[in-house]
Amino acid sequence: MFSYLTHLECTACGALHAATELQTLCRECGKVLYARYDLAAARASMTKEALRDRPFTLWRYHEVLPVQDPACAVTLGEGGTPLMPLARFGESIGLPGLLAKDEGGNPTGSFKARGMALAVSRAKELGARAVAAPSAGNAASAMSAYAARAGLPAYVFMPQDTPWIMKAECTAYGAHVYLVDGLINDAGKIVRENSVARGWFDVSTLKEPYRQEGKKTMGYEIAEQLGWELPDAIIYPTGGGTGIVGMWKAFAEMEAMGLIGAKRPKMICVQSAGCAPIVGAFERGDRHAPLFAGAQTLAPGLRVPVAIGDYLILDALRESGGTALTVTDAEMLAETRVVAAAEGLYASPEAAATFVAARKLAASGFLKGDERVIVFSTGAGMKHTELIDLDLPILDPHDPRVGDKIV
Ligand SMILES: *Cc1c(COP(=O)(O)O)cnc(C)c1O
Ligand SMILES: [Zn+2]
Numbered sequence: 001m002f003s004y005l006t007h008l009e010c011t012a013c014g015a016l017h018a019a020t021e022l023q024t025l026c027r028e029c030g031k032v033l034y035a036r037y038d039l040a041a042a043r044a045s046m047t048k049e050a051l052r053d054r055p056f057t058l059w060r061y062h063e064v065l066p067v068q069d070p071a072c073a074v075t076l077g078e079g080g081t082p083l084m085p086l087a088r089f090g091e092s093i094g095l096p097g098l099l100a101k102d103e104g105g106n107p108t109g110s111f112k113a114r115g116m117a118l119a120v121s122r123a124k125e126l127g128a129r130a131v132a133a134p135s136a137g138n139a140a141s142a143m144s145a146y147a148a149r150a151g152l153p154a155y156v157f158m159p160q161d162t163p164w165i166m167k168a169e170c171t172a173y174g175a176h177v178y179l180v181d182g183l184i185n186d187a188g189k190i191v192r193e194n195s196v197a198r199g200w201f202d203v204s205t206l207k208e209p210y211r212q213e214g215k216k217t218m219g220y221e222i223a224e225q226l227g228w229e230l231p232d233a234i235i236y237p238t239g240g241g242t243g244i245v246g247m248w249k250a251f252a253e254m255e256a257m258g259l260i261g262a263k264r265p266k267m268i269c270v271q272s273a274g275c276a277p278i279v280g281a282f283e284r285g286d287r288h289a290p291l292f293a294g295a296q297t298l299a300p301g302l303r304v305p306v307a308i309g310d311y312l313i314l315d316a317l318r319e320s321g322g323t324a325l326t327v328t329d330a331e332m333l334a335e336t337r338v339v340a341a342a343e344g345l346y347a348s349p350e351a352a353a354t355f356v357a358a359r360k361l362a363a364s365g366f367l368k369g370d371e372r373v374i375v376f377s378t379g380a381g382m383k384h385t386e387l388i389d390l391d392l393p394i395l396d397p398h399d400p401r402v403g404d405k406i407v
Helices: 039-045 048-052 058-064 087-093 112-125 138-150 164-172 184-198 211-225 242-256 277-284 310-319 329-343 349-364 381-387
Strands: 005-010 033-037 083-085 099-102 131-134 154-159 176-180 233-237 266-272 323-327 373-377
Touching: 039 058, 039 242, 058 211, 083 211, 087 329, 087 349, 099 211, 112 131, 112 138, 112 211, 131 138, 131 184, 138 154, 138 164, 154 164, 154 184, 164 176, 164 381, 176 184, 211 242, 233 242, 233 349, 242 266, 242 310, 266 277, 266 310, 266 349, 277 310, 277 323, 323 349, 329 349, 329 381, 349 373, 349 381
Parallel strands: 099 373, 131 154, 154 176, 233 266, 233 373, 266 323
Antiparallel strands: 005 033, 083 099
């Protein structure tokens, strides 16, 4: 069997839903649905030995992914990203064991590819005729690419000041692109109000059950890359929280399948000081995070003022003994260049937020020098070149003294 998916279960009220038809949120209470699998059976097929012979893409974990028919897997080669030591940068901040999971090499340049590969595959498999999503940028480009690959029309709604490259990507992929005078939640309102009438399937973060299934593969990959051990801490740049929530789910599944033990990493959420709903709720001891008013940050993936999965994110932070903190846009910009120059890893601002967080948490003593810490470098710096200040000398090749100008 390709997939051991059995049903969907509400994360809040426990209501069961059929996985054989398109589903969005829980029909009883409106909260997030999780895909559930026959893990005992999956365990017999997805053994450590069996995995050794499979290609290093996220589809290697197909037993615990929802796609039923391998022919329905819509793929551009997502997943299978490197886990790289950041020895020079790590040493400089007192964390010599620092590792980066570099997601920038995914199709469309961010880890959104993982989630959209699964969401679009399942939408197609279950008969959706078109997909739609609000997005801060990267989700839109990933959805547009996978929808094109699947032959489905895509409708994209994003803030009007989303980085130019992400608007251009969606346009190139043939999506119907609309700019919204507002933020991702405002764009979400437009999708919600139009989806049913227009026959779009809404693939908003955590509002359908399969994007998190794609993102959870990051949890499987890091375990496998570390020889089926988990790190001491994971620092994750949190917007809608699909990645944190997905990895936390993956760890429980892996333990149930006997692939790992009970040890869990401290899950650490980093957000921008200009948009930090989860950090605020964590500090107040709340399980829900109200809309963060006046959200503003140059990291598009962190410009998410309200998250439907707030309780799932906050539960993971607390159960793991993790924490939540903010960093400023200026800190992200500076750290981008520090890490690019020290390590050859040119990352997006969201990723840079995790580097700043590692520095801060090492300085405060929350993270110890002998700990193995993974920072999630969720997107490629190449999408944000406009943020690098350039003041480059221009040389005259006919100037006999041109060499004097080179320092
Ligand atoms: C979307 C995005 C995030 C936030 O991811 P969530 O899993 O939704 O919290 C972080 N970084 C980048 C580059 C993103 O595109
Ligand atoms: Zn429910």
